[in-house]
Amino acid sequence: MRFGNHVITADANAVTDVDLDQTAITCCDGVVVLLCCPACRALWLHCDPHGHSWVDLTTTPRKLDRPRVDKCPSCGKGLHFDAGLATFLPSRSEVFAADLARYLVT
Ligand SMILES: [Zn+2]
Numbered sequence: 001m002r003f004g005n006h007v008i009t010a011d012a013n014a015v016t017d018v019d020l021d022q023t024a025i026t027c028c029d030g031v032v033v034l035l036c037c038p039a040c041r042a043l044w045l046h047c048d049p050h051g052h053s054w055v056d057l058t059t060t061p062r063k064l065d066r067p068r069v070d071k072c073p074s075c076g077k078g079l080h081f082d083a084g085l086a087t088f089l090p091s092r093s094e095v096f097a098a099d100l101a102r103y104l105v106t
């Protein structure tokens with residue numbers, strides 16, 4: 001079992017909050033974590049517990065106006081976070097493939 005400070009996962013390949021440079025984005029007092037859409041595999045930064053979403057991460061990151069994300073910012077699929085965020089965490093290879101390695105601490 002690995003422990004993120006905020007999102008806990010047993011998957012050694014999952015990228016969780018401790019793997020991310022928490023200073024890469026200045027949002028609020030939340031914890032940022034990359035989430036991956038199960039339908040289209042789009043990645044975005046999610047600020048928890050507030051639910052702010054940051055997109056366009058490879059160019060100029062921008063915060064969406066929506067107060068709390070409940071659907072994929074890319075394809076619009078409804079997402080259910082009731083069981084926690086762990087099942088939406090991307091793998092390291094997905095983060096590298098999306099050219100988002102700059103957000104990792106290692
Ligand atoms: Zn925030």
Ligand SMILES: [Zn+2]
Binds near residue numbers: 041075076
């Ligand atoms: Zn999607």
